[in-house]
Amino acid sequence: MLTRIEDQFIAFLDSLSKSYFLVQKTILGCFAKPFEAKLVVYQMVSIGYRSLPVAMLTAFSVGMVLALQAGYSGMYVFNEPLYVGTIVAFSIVKELGPVLTATVITGRVGAAITAELGTMKVTEQIDALYTLGTNPIKYLAVPRFLACITMIPILTAISNILSIIGGWVVSRFKLDIPSTIYWSDTLDFLRIDDFFHGFIKSFFFAAIIGFVSIYKGFETKGGAQGVGKATTQSVVTTLVLIVVTDYFISVVLVAIGIG
Amino acid sequence: MIRINDVHKHFRENYVLRGVNLEVNDGETLTIIGGSGSGKTVLLRHIVGLFHPERGTVEVDGVNLGEVAEEELQEVQKKMGFLFQDGALFDSLSSGENVAFGLRHQGLPESLISRKVAECLEHVGLSGIENIRPSELSGGMKKRVALARAIARDPKYMLYDEPTTGLDPIFSDVINDLIIHLQKTLKMTSIVVTHDLKSVYKVSTKIAMLLEGRIIATGTPDEFKNTTDPYVQQFLNGSSKGPIKLKIKEY
Numbered sequence: 045m046l047t048r049i050e051d052q053f054i055a056f057l058d059s060l061s062k063s064y065f066l067v068q069k070t071i072l073g074c075f076a077k078p079f080e081a082k083l084v085v086y087q088m089v090s091i092g093y094r095s096l097p098v099a100m101l102t103a104f105s106v107g108m109v110l111a112l113q114a115g116y117s118g119m120y121v122f123n124e125p126l127y128v129g130t131i132v133a134f135s136i137v138k139e140l141g142p143v144l145t146a147t148v149i150t151g152r153v154g155a156a157i158t159a160e161l162g163t164m165k166v167t168e169q170i171d172a173l174y175t176l177g178t179n180p181i182k183y184l185a186v187p188r189f190l191a192c193i194t195m196i197p198i199l200t201a202i203s204n205i206l207s208i209i210g211g212w213v214v215s216r217f218k219l220d221i222p223s224t225i226y227w228s229d230t231l232d233f234l235r236i237d238d239f240f241h242g243f244i245k246s247f248f249f250a251a252i253i254g255f256v257s258i259y260k261g262f263e264t265k266g267g268a269q270g271v272g273k274a275t276t277q278s279v280v281t282t283l284v285l286i287v288v289t290d291y292f293i294s295v296v297l298v299a300i301g302i303g
Numbered sequence: 304m305i306r307i308n309d310v311h312k313h314f315r316e317n318y319v320l321r322g323v324n325l326e327v328n329d330g331e332t333l334t335i336i337g338g339s340g341s342g343k344t345v346l347l348r349h350i351v352g353l354f355h356p357e358r359g360t361v362e363v364d365g366v367n368l369g370e371v372a373e374e375e376l377q378e379v380q381k382k383m384g385f386l387f388q389d390g391a392l393f394d395s396l397s398s399g400e401n402v403a404f405g406l407r408h409q410g411l412p413e414s415l416i417s418r419k420v421a422e423c424l425e426h427v428g429l430s431g432i433e434n435i436r437p438s439e440l441s442g443g444m445k446k447r448v449a450l451a452r453a454i455a456r457d458p459k460y461m462l463y464d465e466p467t468t469g470l471d472p473i474f475s476d477v478i479n480d481l482i483i484h485l486q487k488t489l490k491m492t493s494i495v496v497t498h499d500l501k502s503v504y505k506v507s508t509k510i511a512m513l514l515e516g517r518i519i520a521t522g523t524p525d526e527f528k529n530t531t532d533p534y535v536q537q538f539l540n541g542s543s544k545g546p547i548k549l550k551i552k553e554y
């Protein structure tokens with residue numbers, strides 16, 4: 045009994061140190077030659093461009109439903125759907141945009157990265173890289189990390205716009221709010237700080253998605269079953285970390301006056 | 304020269320290597336024989352630096368692999384080719400790209416690379432399959448592409464993990480000839496792990512037998528043929544009766 049807890053504790057410390065070294069090596073690897081530009085672009089396309097449809101669809105729907113709920117709540121309290129644009133814009137730009145985009149990307153990209161790297165690990169392809177004089181961090185981790193950290197914030201920004209448009213569609217055609225009111229509600233109160241509040245968050249989420257999925261992939265053990273397990277763990281760990289860090293990043297950003 | 308000194312390695316309660324001592328001189332072809340699961344692959348992985356010994360040392364050209372920094376380890380690894388038991392081909396790349404992989408990072412011109420790739424594939428009897436994906440190859444073909452990839456950089460040391468397993472008798476002999484050819488023309492030093500006694504006698508200049516985590520016998524092929532060691536005798540005769548204890552049911 046005691047040894048089991050002991051073992052688990054040691055395994056936990058071990059994974060902490062391993063993930064620390066992975067993060068360190070990946071970040072240093074971004075600045076070390078040779079630069080694998082082709083691989084980075086390839087990953088940017090597969091992570092960023094291919095995620096665009098699903099991210100946009102989600103964002104649009106969320107904007108619509110937010111406007112709907114805000115409008116009905118407004119009618120219930122004030123007999124009139126007031127400030128729908130403001131509510132949509134603030135909740136999307138500061139909170140829902142970054143978090144929901146990160147969630148969608150975790151399911152699409154994080155899982156794929158872990159499954160791919162995990163399969164390479166259990167079929168000894170990562171060992172083969174070493175024996176052919178190639179560093180797997182440089183060749184596999186860095187391009188994926190760079191693609192995450194650049195593409196996810198861009199996806200977040202695009203999603204924000206789509207959500208606000210979704211909100212406008214509902215406000216205009218369902219709640220009968222004149223377009224000019226919706227847009228002035230949206231744009232008059234939103235400051236550049238609010239935008240950065242969400243944008244900075246999305247960088248942190250991107251880093252979490254990248255590091256967790258790469259780490260879980262590299263640490264995969266035990267055949268096809270191991271790949272499945274690693275992929276599930278990767279998604280769950282990423283989602284929990286995103287939601288938990290979201291709170292703390294928000295607190296810190298507000299404290300230093302961003303948003 | 305490769306010098307393995309008192310190497311130990313275990314996985315949980317499974318003590319696989321329990322003090323392996325072995326020396327491989329330049330130009331030699333050493334074959335390692337031993338039962339399935341006796342730790343031959345684990346030993347090879349120590350020599351290419353994929354595993355580090357828990358106790359003992361592995362030295363390649365005087366460099367202790369367990370102690371050097373990652374960059375220096377990579378420099379040593381560049382001198383070595385390793386044929387994985389299961390091939391370990393990159394399934395996202397074509398066969399030709401797999402063979403070219405190690406060459407790409409040497410800054411060679413493209414024309415030279417494609418010539419070298421064609422040459423290596425010809426060595427293993429697979430000319431013209433450059434554009435085929437590994438997933439579309441048979442098991443034996445995968446193994447041969449993996450072999451082509453491992454020898455493409457003309458490594459000083461070449462480690463073969465069961466190069467002929469899964470190949471028909473004729474192709475097994477082609478691979479044996481290739482190993483001998485590489486040793487003769489390029490003075491390649493080879494370590495071959497195999498269960499194929501015919502190729503043991505054909506390619507080796509030295510044989511070592513691994514049993515219960517230790518090297519229990521080394522010698523030339525002739526010495527092994529005339530051995531009086533009951534363990535070696537049992538293994539070479541392929542008999543289930545003898546001093547080697549197998550955890551199996553008796554009939």
Ligand SMILES: Nc1ncnc2c1ncn2[C@@H]1O[C@H](COP(=O)(O)OP(=O)(O)OP(=O)(O)O)[C@@H](O)[C@H]1O
Nearest residue numbers: 314317319337338339340341342343344345346388
């Ligand atoms: N990564 C690993 N994790 C845990 N145990 C391992 C690992 N690799 C090998 N082993 C164990 O080490 C022992 C030796 O394995 P190894 O692959 O070296 O055998 P082998 O001599 O190459 O056998 P074969 O001839 O069948 O290929 C086995 O009992 C195996 O279970």
Ligand SMILES: [Mg+2]
Nearest residue numbers: 343344388464
């Ligand atoms: Mg083996």
